[in-house]
Amino acid sequence: MRLTLHQLRLLLAVSREGSVTRAAQRLHLTQPTLSAQLRQLAEQVGLPLYERIGRRLHLTAAGAAVVDTAARLELEFAQLDETLAGLRGDAGGRLRLAVVSTAETFIPRLLGEFRRARPAVEVSLVVLNRDAVLRRLADNLDELYIMSRPPGAPVVSATPFLSNPLVVIAGAGHPLAGRRAIPPAALAAEEFVLREPGSGTRQAAEAFFAAHGV
Structure with a gap:
């Protein structure tokens, strides 16, 4: 079995994006081209690399093994590049x-x-x-x-350097506009435009509403 670094990076991009379409956009490829190359990779491995569950792609055990190796190789190549730059005196x-x-x-x-x-x-x-x-x-x-909030895992060293307040915005004619203090319960019946699932802004808003029973 001969796999190229290019092939490994394709599956790595799909894993990170959770979608062939988004991975193709990130890699500047058409979706059919990326799908064909992924099929070729699966044929070389001899096992399916991912499966669709709902709207997302989930790696199989074989796919996870390939992605793990690809991530380690990518990191090692980056470290090699930095080492060689240091040896060149850059x-x-x-x-x-x-x-x-x-x-x-x-x-x-x-x-x-x-x-x-x-x-x-x-x-x-x-x-x-x-x-x-x-x-x-x-x-x-x-x-x-x-990011706005450091994760619990993996353990990282985090340093806050800017505040990131979230505010509710409404049109000038909205009944709540102009009020200086708005209880969270007053927002319960309102409709909101929120960021997509997975966004830190959305998670912060949902956590606020949950904490206040809204």
Whole structure:
């Protein structure tokens, strides 16, 4: 059995995205092309690599084994790249960041300041929802992660550096608009536009409502 690093990265992307469609978009491939390459990979392995349950893809035992190896190889290649850069005397290095979408409001300014201070450092950035960032954290793919609440597992070193208040917004003509203090119960009958499941903003809102019995 001869598997290429490219093939392993395809399944790794599907695992992280939970969808062939989203993985194809991330890899800049068409969905039929990615599906065909995944079928070829499964044929080479000789076992099914994933199955559909509901709307999500779930790895089989064989798929999980392939993804685990792919993640370790990806990390080792990144470490090799950094080691070789050090041996060549490159002063730059690499900084990989994965941030939740809320960070889009301030991360460009911070990265701009960092680049001015460290112009030789190669910076890569991915912006995802909380669940996707946590998957990257579990796979140890980046040096730095920015999110609103650090996870309970795996154990990480977290440093708060910005407040992230959440507020309820309504039109000027809404009955609650203009009130300075609104009890949570007053929101029970209201309709909301919320982020998608897996978003930290949505989780924070749901936790707030649950804590107040709304």
